[in-house]
Amino acid sequence: MSFKLKTILxxxxxxxxxxxxxxxxxxxxxxxEYHKNAQSEMQTQLQLSVERIEQYLxxxxxxxxxxxxxxxxxxxxxxDLDRRISHxxxxxxxxxxxxxxxxxxxxxxxxxxxxNANKLSKTLETDPFFSSSIYSPFDNSLIGTLVVxxxxxxxxxxxxxxxxxxxxxxxxxxDIFFRPKxxxxxxxxxxxxKSKNNIQVVLEENSEVFSxxxxxxxNIFMIALxxxxxxxxxxxxxxxxxxxxxxxxxxxxxxxxxxxxxxSYQVDVSSNDEIGKLSKSFNMMITGMSNALIELKNExxxxxxxxxxxGKNEMLEELSSKLSKYLSPQIYESIFSGAQDVTLxxxxxxxxxxxxxxxxxxxxxxxxxxxxxSELLNDYLNGMTLIALEYGATVxxxxxxxxxxxxxxxxxxGIQEDAQACVNMALxxxxxxNVLHSHWKLKGFTKPFQVRMGIHTGYCTVGNFGSENxxxxxxxxxxxNLASRIESAAKPNEVWISEETQLLLNNExxxxxxxxxxxxxxxxxxxxxxxxxxxSCDLHKRSIEEDGLSLHYELDRISPERRNSLKVELxxxxxxx
Amino acid sequence: xxxxxxxxxxxxxxxxxxxxGVVVTSHTSKVSTPTLRQLKDIFxxxxxxxxxxxxxxxxxxxxxxxxxxxxxxxxxVNRDKLNSYxxxxxxxxxxxxxxxxxxRSVKLFIKNVEGAIGYLPLELVDDDVRVLYEF
Numbered sequence: 001m002s003f004k005l006k007t008i009l010x011x012x013x014x015x016x017x018x019x020x021x022x023x024x025x026x027x028x029x030x031x032x033e034y035h036k037n038a039q040s041e042m043q044t045q046l047q048l049s050v051e052r053i054e055q056y057l058x059x060x061x062x063x064x065x066x067x068x069x070x071x072x073x074x075x076x077x078x079x080d081l082d083r084r085i086s087h088x089x090x091x092x093x094x095x096x097x098x099x100x101x102x103x104x105x106x107x108x109x110x111x112x113x114x115x116n117a118n119k120l121s122k123t124l125e126t127d128p129f130f131s132s133s134i135y136s137p138f139d140n141s142l143i144g145t146l147v148v149x150x151x152x153x154x155x156x157x158x159x160x161x162x163x164x165x166x167x168x169x170x171x172x173x174x175d176i177f178f179r180p181k182x183x184x185x186x187x188x189x190x191x192x193x194k195s196k197n198n199i200q201v202v203l204e205e206n207s208e209v210f211s212x213x214x215x216x217x218x219n220i221f222m223i224a225l226x227x228x229x230x231x232x233x234x235x236x237x238x239x240x241x242x243x244x245x246x247x248x249x250x251x252x253x254x255x256x257x258x259x260x261x262x263x264s265y266q267v268d269v270s271s272n273d274e275i276g277k278l279s280k281s282f283n284m285m286i287t288g289m290s291n292a293l294i295e296l297k298n299e300x301x302x303x304x305x306x307x308x309x310x311g312k313n314e315m316l317e318e319l320s321s322k323l324s325k326y327l328s329p330q331i332y333e334s335i336f337s338g339a340q341d342v343t344l345x346x347x348x349x350x351x352x353x354x355x356x357x358x359x360x361x362x363x364x365x366x367x368x369x370x371x372x373x374s375e376l377l378n379d380y381l382n383g384m385t386l387i388a389l390e391y392g393a394t395v396x397x398x399x400x401x402x403x404x405x406x407x408x409x410x411x412x413x414g415i416q417e418d419a420q421a422c423v424n425m426a427l428x429x430x431x432x433x434n435v436l437h438s439h440w441k442l443k444g445f446t447k448p449f450q451v452r453m454g455i456h457t458g459y460c461t462v463g464n465f466g467s468e469n470x471x472x473x474x475x476x477x478x479x480x481n482l483a484s485r486i487e488s489a490a491k492p493n494e495v496w497i498s499e500e501t502q503l504l505l506n507n508e509x510x511x512x513x514x515x516x517x518x519x520x521x522x523x524x525x526x527x528x529x530x531x532x533x534x535x536s537c538d539l540h541k542r543s544i545e546e547d548g549l550s551l552h553y554e555l556d557r558i559s560p561e562r563r564n565s566l567k568v569e570l571x572x573x574x575x576x577x
Numbered sequence: 578x579x580x581x582x583x584x585x586x587x588x589x590x591x592x593x594x595x596x597x598g599v600v601v602t603s604h605t606s607k608v609s610t611p612t613l614r615q616l617k618d619i620f621x622x623x624x625x626x627x628x629x630x631x632x633x634x635x636x637x638x639x640x641x642x643x644x645x646x647x648x649x650x651x652x653x654v655n656r657d658k659l660n661s662y663x664x665x666x667x668x669x670x671x672x673x674x675x676x677x678x679x680x681r682s683v684k685l686f687i688k689n690v691e692g693a694i695g696y697l698p699l700e701l702v703d704d705d706v707r708v709l710y711e712f
Contacts, residue, residue: 074675077693078685082678137675138633 003251004244011236016229023225027218034214038205042165042189046203049167050191052158057195060148061130063092064102068132068146076106076134076144080113089115099151100129106144124149129196152177155201164206172198184208246275250282263290333410346463350415351408352422352455352501353480354393355487356384356429358401359450368445376440377401380449383432391425396474402487406475409462419457419504426453426495427533433493438552454487456498478521485519486528499527510534597646600696601706603687608632608694610709617652619694621662622671634674635683635695643680647696650712 067073072084080086089102093115103124104113111119129150136143152169156178159167168179170190183206190202246267253265263286269279358364358380365373381398388395388405392413396404405425407418433451458479464471482498490496491514502511510532516525558566600616602608611619611627618624620634637644648659663673677683683695688705702708 071675074686075677075682077689078677078682081682081685084678 003247004240007240007244008236011240012233015236016232019232020225020229023221023228027221027225030217030221031214034217038210039187039189042187042203042205046167046189046191046201049158049160049203050193050201053155053201054194056154056158057130057193060096060098060150061132061195063096064130064132064146064148067092067102068134071137073104073134073144073146074137076104076112080104083113085113086115086117089113098148099153100149103128103147103149104134104144105147107142109145112144152199155199164209166204168202168204170200170202173200179204185211243275246271246279250279253282253286257286263287263293346461346465348459349409349412349462350458351406351460351462351475351479352415352419352457352504353460353475353483354403354405354407354422354426354453354455355484356403356426356451356453357487359452359492361401361449364449372445376445376449379436379439380451383436384429387425387428387432391421391428393422393425404480404484406460406462409475415457416504419455419501420506420508422455422457423495423497423501423505423509423531426455427531429453430493430495434550434552438550441550450492452487452490452492453495454483454485454490454497455495455501456483456486457501457504458482458498481521482519482526485517486526489515489517489528491530494530495532496528497531499529502529502531505531508534596699596711597650598643598696598698598712599702599708600647600651600694600710600712601684601687601702601708602632602694603691604705604707606630606687606692606707608692608709613651613710616694616710620647620652620674622666622674631692633690633693635686635693636674636676637680637683637696638676638678643696643698647712651696651710 067088070088072088075082075085085104089104092098092102093100101114101116101119103111103115103119105124106112109123111122111124114120124147126149128147131145131147133142134144134146135141152171155169156167159178161167161180164183166180169177171177183204185207187205187207187210188202190200193199193201246269249267253267256265257263265286266283267279269276269283368376380401381403384403385395388403392411393405393407394409396406398404405422407422408415412418413421429451430453433449436449456479458477460475460477460479462473462475464473465476466472486496486498496514497505497511505511511529512531514528514530516527518525555563608630609628611632615624615627619627619632620636622634625631637647645656648654648656652659654662666672677686677695680697680701684697684701684706687693687695694709696712697706
């Protein structure tokens with residue numbers, strides 16, 4: 001059952017049904033009232049008629065009383081010889097317009113005087129209607145009776161009969177007189193006369209007329225009932241339609257949305273009541289849902305794209321991480337952060353260039369198995385590269401056992417700082433070589449590598465060189481060549497630097513002039529310095545690797561127990577030394 | 578002249594002595610003959626008994642000649658005085674004697690009612706009635 005139908009049934013049940021019940025009840029009351037009023041009206045009319053009859057009879061009685069009190073009644077003694085009483089009775093009959101006669105009876109019941117001469121000397125055959133006794137005025141003895149022979153027709157003069165309503169008289173409850181006709185359906189109202197109890201006057205009304213009038217009223221009433229009910233129904237329907245229309249709209253829109261999954265529908269809101277508010281809220285909710293769905297869609301699309309991109313990125317990352325191993329981290333970072341274009345560009349910059357080389361590598365390779373060699377080489381290059389990266393060097397390239405690094409591009413901390421960092425790195429590499437020596441020695445390699453290093457600071461051209469298809473980020477220039485020459489000139493296990501570099505170092509370093517060289521293409525000789533760190537008082541960490549001496553310790557890493565045993569060993573060594 | 582005068586007087590006396598009617602009662606009535614005075618009182622409703630017998634005076638109608646003669650000769654009161662008398666009596670609750678319209682009815686009444694006294698013309702006097710007084 002639809003909401004509209006339910007509402008209609010509800011409204012009709014609370015308005016129409018009570019209205020109909022009320023109207024029918026009122027109609028019933030009206031009908032009863034009409035019956036009651038009609039009967040009451042008949043009663044009133046009957047009472048009026050009866051009162052008039054009573055008055056007439058009272059007058060008759062009073063007149064008779066009056067007559068019997070007259071002196072003329074003494075004519076009874078003279079047998080009404082002078083007919084005075086007869087005259088009197090005639091006059092009375094006339095004045096009362098009586099249908100009937102007055103008779104004067106003597107004590108024996110014989111009529112001695114009458115308004116009807118034919119009755120004289122006769123006795124009365126019927127009971128008189130009224131009678132009054134006559135007493136002698138001089139001795140109060142009964143001398144006669146005045147009676148009236150009364151026709152009930154006298155009473156009909158007080159009846160106002162018509163077609164549908166008439167009076168009639170009932171005597172002794174059985175004899176009916178003067179009833180013009182008998183109705184099929186009738187209403188009767190009766191009343192007994194006070195002065196003659198055995199006489200009842202009845203008013204009879206044709207109830208067909210009564211019913212006709214009532215039916216007419218009932219018809220009007222029924223029309224009013226139907227019109228009222230129709231009006232109630234129509235008004236209810238009108239208001240319910242108005243009331244329910246927004247809800248139906250709402251429902252339709254909800255259906256449309258459910259079926260078509262289209263959230264662009266909106267309910268047409270025109271009222272400000274609760275339904276209007278509901279519609280507005282619904283619209284807002286639909287808009288919100290639509291927006292949320294769009295956002296969700298966008299988000300899912302984004303996610304898909306992101307996932308795809310992530311896949312790509314991961315692939316790229318993997319690729320780039322693979323690539324990064326072939327590139328210097330600085331260059332890698334510089335290229336991947338977009339700071340440097342992958343184009344054929346170059347610039348001049350003052351850089352500190354570092355070369356290192358394993359002394360006698362070719363000889364060594366001949367004496368070793370290739371597996372051992374590659375392990376050693378890898379150990380060496382790996383360790384060196386880590387140190388280089390730690391100090392911020394840009395790894396230019398590996399050329400067999402040689403390494404080419406530079407400081408100052410793509411990131412520079414300053415020319416001096418770069419030079420110092422480069423020298424520090426070289427010294428750290430030399431220190432690390434001691435560690436590697438110990439390590440290799442433990443593995444059974446008795447002839448370890450010896451490394452020489454050369455450093456020079458000067459202007460270079462840095463950038464991408466090569467063709468459009470194959471580029472290489474590198475540095476070129478005379479300074480590079482010079483650095484290579486310095487390295488070639490350096491002694492094993494030493495770090496040699498040019499004068500340009502030496503001038504950039506602070507007092508931290510112990511630089512010793514070694515020699516002067518004039519490489520090919522250089523006009524003037526170049527002074528070379530070997531560099532090492534001043535021996536510091538820091539005995540916490542030391543590493544010495546010399547012929548007949550191999551020492552490496554880090555105090556922080558030695559346990560207290562071992563320190564005690566070391567103390568004993570070293571004191572015995574000191575004694576021997 | 579003197580003789581003529583005496584004759585006239587005798588004639589007048591004769592004339593005056595002519596009877597118009599009689600006061601009667603039933604011949605069965607026990608009423609004793611009343612005196613003129615008594616009769617007068619009876620008809621003026623001052624007396625209701627003659628001896629031990631109750632009497633009932635009956636008058637003729639006012640228009641009756643005999644009643645006029647009766648009033649003149651028996652009651653000896655003129656009509657005006659009589660009227661004023663009855664007016665006075667009326668206020669004391671005393672009514673004039675009952676009347677009958679004709680002499681025949683008076684005679685019948687007297688015959689039928691014990692103690693009734695009335696007056697009749699002379700010609701109606703018979704054995705049924707007893708004459709009490711002539712006027």
